[in-house]
Amino acid sequence: MQFSSALLESAVNEFSRLPGIGKKTALRLVLHLLKQEESQVTQFSETIARMRSEIRFCKRCCNVADGELCTICSNSYRQKQLICVVENIRDVIAIESTQQFNGTYHVLGGVISPLDGVGPDQLNIDALVERIDQEQTEELIFALSPNIQGDTTIYYVQKKLSGKNVRITTIARGIAFGGELEYADELTLGRSLQNRLPVEKYMNR
Amino acid sequence: MQFSSALLESAVNEFSRLPGIGKKTALRLVLHLLKQEESQVTQFSETIARMRSEIRFCKRCCNVADGELCTICSNSYRQKQLICVVENIRDVIAIESTQQFNGTYHVLGGVISPLDGVGPDQLNIDALVERIDQEQTEELIFALSPNIQGDTTIYYVQKKLSGKNVRITTIARGIAFGGELEYADELTLGRSLQNRLPVEKYMNR
Known part of the structure; x- marks a missing residue:
């Protein structure tokens, strides 16, 4: 692309560095x-710069925060004994949008994936173990991606916590609401048969 | 979407105001x-803000420019007697990318479109007429969209220039290179038959 202005060209180059945004x-x-x-435009650019320079990470759950603690951790109405372990900030936003969870979170910052060079040390696992010791956590809910990396991470954390008095669960996997049985994969369908629910429990939702 | 940080939320809101960019x-x-x-990130935001505050419009052709004149108008190797009339800056970039045109441009800033409330007064037509008087222009090439609005604009400018000694042309319309005849619309195919070229001229390209 040929630009007749260097200012225009450098602005286009900056934008096209963002993921999924090409030159056009x-x-x-x-x-x-x-x-x-x-x-x-000034407001746009200042908001972006301020977001990057002032945003902090919650010292308790590693979620994004405006201060020392994020709004979820500093909210006294949330059940502190219930921790949902997620991979990243996007997952927190997804679960918050359901408005069905009243506990707190712990953002791991990824999952164990040796092929990508991510070991347990790069993740916020030690902070999680410390939290469980200090906060008398009753239940740890894993909401990680259902793949080898996610399962490995669950297994690793579970081992680390052996002997501690904390319930470890994962979110339910099954056929999505509105999902057609014929398009579901065999693994999901098979598991959802194994983990079937009493009808009373299903109707309560 | 529920955010746990106001800084994050305002940055997302700023981005989602851009065209074609949703919340996700x-x-x-x-x-x-x-x-x-x-x-x-500072560089990103500063580049955008500087682009908006420092960019100017070429006083000769109304293209974007870093100074008084754009790089095309201030280039002494370009043929000043040849003016290509385009709708907007994007068209200039498209034509420049072909590296086939060595004249200068005139950016109208739109086309005459009474339904959208755009009349000749909102466009840079007077500046074009002035340029032709001052610069001894030999040829005016219209590269506007092939629709009613484009045609109206060509007609209007042509009327304004009647009596002046300047050739007025439009870029060729026809079957695109690589285009299959069976998928071409009737109008384009019919016109391309009418405006057929001697083979020698075609082979020279």
Whole structure:
């Protein structure tokens, strides 16, 4: 692409460095910003810069936070004895959006994946073990991806916690609501038969 | 979406205001920036803000420019007597990318479209007429969209220039290179038959 302005070109280059944004999309975004009021663009750029420089990570659950603790950990109405272990911040947002969980979280920052060079030391596992010792945690709910890496991580943490008085569970896997049986994979369908529920429990939802 | 940080939320909101970017994409982009070095994010935001505040429009052709004139107009190797009239900056970039045009441009800033409330006064048409008077322009090449609005604009400018000694042309319309005849629309195919070329001219390309 040939630009007639170096300012335009560098702005397009900056945008096209973002994931999933190519040169053409970047140009469209930059030309859109060029049409906006200068104050709006200033606000855009300042918000982004401030987000990066001022955001912190909750010293308790490693979630993003504006202060020392995130809004979930500092909320006294949430059950502190219930910890949901997730891979990243996006998972926290997904579970929060269901408005069905009233415990707290622990963000691991990834899952154990030797092929990608991620071992237990790179994850926030030690902080989790410490929390369980200090906070009298009653239940640890794993909400990790259902694959080898996720299962390995669950297994590793479980081993680390052996002997401690804490219930370890994982979120239910099964046929999604609205999912058609014929399109479900065999593993999911087979497991959902094994882990069947009494109808009363199903109807309560 | 429920965020546990106001800083994160406002950054996501800023991104999701851009065209074609929803909340989920915005979150993905913000989390990507969060993983980058702080200096990189500062550079991103500063580049965008500087682009908006410092960019100017070429006083000759209305293209984007870093100074008074754009790099095309200030390039002494380009043929100043040849002006290609385009709708917007994106068209300039598209034509420049072909590396086949050595003249200068004139960016109209749109086309005449009464339904959208765009009349000749909102476009840079007067500046074009002035340029033709001052610069001894030999040829005006219209590269506008082939629709009613584009055609109306060509007609309007042509009327304004009647009596002046300037050739007015439009870029060729026809079957695209690599285009299959059976998928071409009737109008394009019919016109490309009417405006057929001698084989020698075709082979020269």
